[in-house]
Amino acid sequence: MAESVTGAMGYNSKVEGNIVLTTLDAAVNWMRKNSLWPMPMGLACCAIELMASASARFDIARFGAEVMRFSPRQSDLMIVAGTVTYKMALATKRIWDQMAEPKWCIAMGACASTGGMYRSYAVLQGIDHLVPVDVYVSGCPPRPEAVLEALMKLQDKIAKSRGVVLSQKQAA
Amino acid sequence: MEFGDTLTRTAEMAPQLDVGEKLVLNIGPSHPSTHGVLRLVLELDGEVITKADCDIGYLHRGDEKIAENMTWNQFVPYTDRLDYLAPLANNVAYTCAVEKLMGYELPPRARVTRVICCELARISAHLLGLGAFAMDVGAMTMFLYTFTEREKIYNLIELLTGARFTTSFTRVGGQTRDLPPGFLEGVKEFSEQFVGRLDEFGKMLNRNRIFVDRTKDVGVISAETALDFGLTGPNLRGSGHGYDVRKSFPYLGYETYDFEVPVGQAGDCYDRFAVRMEEMRQSVKILLQAVAKMPEGAWMVEDPKNVLPPKDKVLTKMEELIHQFLVVTQGPDAPPGEIYFGAENPKGELGFYLNSRGGGVPHRLKIRAPSFCNLGILNTLLPGHTVSDVPAILGSIDFVMGECDR
């Protein structure tokens, strides 16, 4: 029959009346994970691979993340791409602090995760000394596919997280 | 009645007005128009910059100190990350410098391969530089077009070296592996279609009203000032001075290739852009010549004690295994002495000053970074321009902080 073309388990808007029943958490997380606006902290070579993942071949726009605004106020995902030197470290922290909740961080590349191959006097050995990192991407630099996988992993993490309910519990 | 533009009117009114305090504007290390982490502290009088101070060092990673603790071959990956838009060119420049120190003469096949690497890197770096420059000035499409072309180059580089980007391809005495089958045909195919693409990019920007207005007569550098500050590469050639290391101090057999060096006239942003566009055409010319004349034969220098032996012998014969072990752990044994070697990188003259006291580790390795010298001119160049000229000037100087700060 024409109405139930999707079968017994499908969503049939004539029957359901354009109403979806779900938890607030799931809805809010779905919205958040599909429109992550990155703040590209493009410091060094990884920034070039980040730009490549935003360009036509790898197309981060598929994930809703092509809006790479360089303003921390307008973004919710900070991708630290490149070596964080001690001189730059506190500036990065300041930018992280300026981002509004909810915010996530991807440490892209070996230098942002652990300092990479630069074990020297001038390099912060990993941005996780200053900023809570959600996903670490290995590679020097990681291929754009790896960056996209990191984004997908982050999306899974957001989907499983407690979005709104937690704050209500805290209020109560 | 005649009214001049806003700038002239302000200038005329200024003596009558109380000018007031100047504004100090910090274009901080994280900013979309500073290509990488560069901090500019500008003192503004309205829109006009009166003083500029360039603060670098936000990507200083300690490369030169690390070099004093690495063997000559172990340092090659660090050279990738200097000018990270053209890693192959840096690899080639560094290993040519060490080979000059060791007194090696490369076999012809290695020389032609390195020329192909350098020119592919030059095209790749100029494409990104122009894409970022156009994006800063307002033409977003150019960025996406150039990135598509760069992906084609990445495919070739991945076929050759195994990595898209940070290649670490060359070693002292040659390179890691021989040319894979299909590489030369790929380079030829790419070169042939690239000239058509360059024409398209030219159509988009060369006579684009907005682009020309934003870049003509902006950031004018005279040839003497440029040379005084040590500018090299397209920045110097845009000002009218024809110095190109490939022509003045040829290396890797560049004197046997037929190519021209484009030289600008006015020294403004537009001329530097035009020089880079034309350089890409000349690079294509060199690539086609190199592919046509690729000789057969050895691709590494023959020196068992200091040069890595071919991998198939290492895995099957005892002597080569021992040599491989010695070269990897102790490094090629360089003679004591000091040399300077400069190569024509896309950004300018990348030079290495090597001071060796013998052994596998340098006593002092100095990287003469073209972007470091190119940025030195900003403090003198920016005053007199408006704030909106800053992205155009920075984009046209086309520097890379990885190289500048090392």
Add this chain to the structure above:
Amino acid sequence: MSEVAADATADLVSAVKILPEFRGESSWEVPKEKLLELMRALKEEGMTYLVDITAVDNHGEDPRFEMVYELCDLTARRHLRVKTRVPEGEAVPSVSSVWRGADWHEREAWDMVGVKISGHPDLRRILMWDGYPHHPLRKDFPLEGLPTEMPDIAFTAKAPLEGGPFVTSPAPFSHEREPRARPAEEKSL
């Protein structure tokens, strides 16, 4: 007048020591008092392009530091290296009045190695931040760095090197060239 000039030139020429050529490159060594004069004379002669200024720390030798100036004459197509030794604590004259590009190179020499430059228009740190107390490229400064703290500006910590960089040292026999842990050289007194 011309006698004075001729005397000065003869004085300068005798102070310059021509070092043996290596790999086709010519190097001169000059005492630091005559450096500025020599540089001006070289620029007049056509060395309009200052390629690079390097500061080298020869720890354990006296004079400790060495400033290496790489010059180039583009019309005659030749390079020249001019070196001068600087004892610790003394200053070398700035050549930024001869080539304006020397400004930043000398700031870097001061920042990284700690060679004092006299007559420099604006001598402050360029790669590290103002207020950083050490000179990183000195041989007695460890690769992993030393902990410092400047609140709100920057902090540093020691990088984990797990026993120091393992480096080979030059020696005639290969068993002596095996990589060994090499900590920073002893601080000079």
